[in-house]
Amino acid sequence: MTFTQEFAQALRHQRQLMKHRPDRWRFRLLIYALWLLGFGTMFAVVAGVQRGNLGSAAWWQQQVPGNMIVSTCVMVSFFAVFRSFERLAPQWLLDTITGWRDWRSALFFSVTSVCCALIGVVIGLGFIDQIWSGQNLRQLMGTLGFWRQFLAVSVVISVFVGWRYRARWKQEMLQARVTEAQLKLLQGQIEPHFLFNTLANVQSLIDFDPERAKLMLERFTDYLRASLGQLRGDTTTLAQEFAMLEAYLGLMQLRMGERLKVELSLPADLRGVELPPLLAQPLVENAIHHGLEPKIAGGTVAVSAKRVDGRLWIEVADDGQGLDGPKRRGGGNGVAVANIRERLTARFGVAATLELLPREGGGTLARIQLPLTASNP
Template structure:
């Protein structure tokens, strides 16, 4: 990620409430530094134009440093105000506020911003009065109706701008959601025939030399399709359903390979209800058998497991076959892996990934990483 992309992402993240910020500290400091310098120069310039002192010695010695000090005070109040709320508020509050897609979101962020601005202004004016020995500055400003009129006008402008910004963001999110949904349907439409044709090819391979096993495999495959086809066409499934489909599929493959194929499935009970796109691990299991185990005379074991680490879900498909550089490894075009990566990116964003790694002791590990929603228990 380039510097510009990283800075832009840090700016976007400032609009969201989150306990742990994903941006690097230097990027967060840079964002607030830009705000501090930008607002300080803006208001110092406007005040200088109004007073006719812009560019004069008094402006450089008093007005500009004073406005920069007030801007620094406001910026610090924004930082500690928002970070304090994010840190102290329960996670369910942050999830609720982040889920608002109506006027409540604009009111909340506008109110908190106005409060931070007011406290920052008062503290900044007090600091200016103390440093420049103008003890009556704060009292005069607070007592002037013009000060409160200007503050009210700026607050209204801030509220309107934030309301328009969030409305634009919601429209963009809705459009992106529709694009993502269409992309997921297209990708899923590609993976279903791949799975069905591969399984039918396995049945066909048994017809000539083991017709009874082929018949039994076809019967089980028909029962499997009858039970799972509706689920395959859905937008999401659960880990429990995904593992059940994998168990049924591996049962079909055991009919074909016999004792050469051993299966181990490990799904903790607390993860059974987590949702994910259907047929996410299925191509990885197929690859483990086709590229890793079938070329070996002795066959081997396929292990499918899931575990949770913090806000990340890990799904692993491992085999003790010939490995990524095995002498009998069959050539592949990588379409299935590219499809999985594309589906992960479309559904979960850059936090999701798929990696192929060598397994300790021989074989291959396919590791899927998925960020869990904040409301996942």
């Protein structure tokens, strides 16, 4: 990743509430330094305009260094307040705030930012008072000029934060629509191939094993009933997702016979949790196609959902060839995984992840982590 790309990624992460920040310290320090310079310049310009000495020698000698001190205190206040909130707040609260895509997000960050600015300004003025101004801090804060200056700064902060988050919402909504359209296109390419293969299998079974052909048609109908409804919507529930997986795995068991064993685990309290559709099925397809089908003995694919530290984990595990095994042609493993990651980012930002891990005992473990918000307790 280039310097520009890593810096842009660090900037995007600054707009998220995260308990553990993945960016390197030099990029975070660079962002803080740019913000410090921006705040200091803004404070100095506002003060110079109000006093009518902008650009004068007195402005350069007194107000610029003084406001840089205030800006440093403001940045320290921002860092201390937001990092303390991220570390102390429960994960579900961070996920809820991150998931807001309306006025609540702008209001939360605007009010918090103004409070941080006030704390930093008061501390910074205290330092200035001790160093050279000689003014009593209480007397200074009691003047109308101080509050006029802080009101102007607060308005600037609020407008900037509101504009930034409005632009972020529009970008994320556009990205989500593009990603969902790509998913529909990809699914439209995959489904006919899967449908034709299934119908061909049924046709070949009709003559010598009509009972099995009938059972495959019944499972195929169950799969269509479960999957077509999800393809038409932007949201599904875990119960619907697992119903589709059960129908799909039933078809795969008819094709692979005793070589495929299935384990599904969905706690009752998570059945109504909402999530984007078709997250787990591509991972199940990869587990069978790349992990189990190449093995003569086959194996087991296990799909589970559970609540861990206030988050939803969806895991697809198999005891197949593993991540280092040879990949079969036409499986679309990388495309499916990249598509899921893009959809998660578009819907949840950095609050959702997809990991591919080596499974203990052999095989592969795919783990999706999603936020559980107030709407999904």
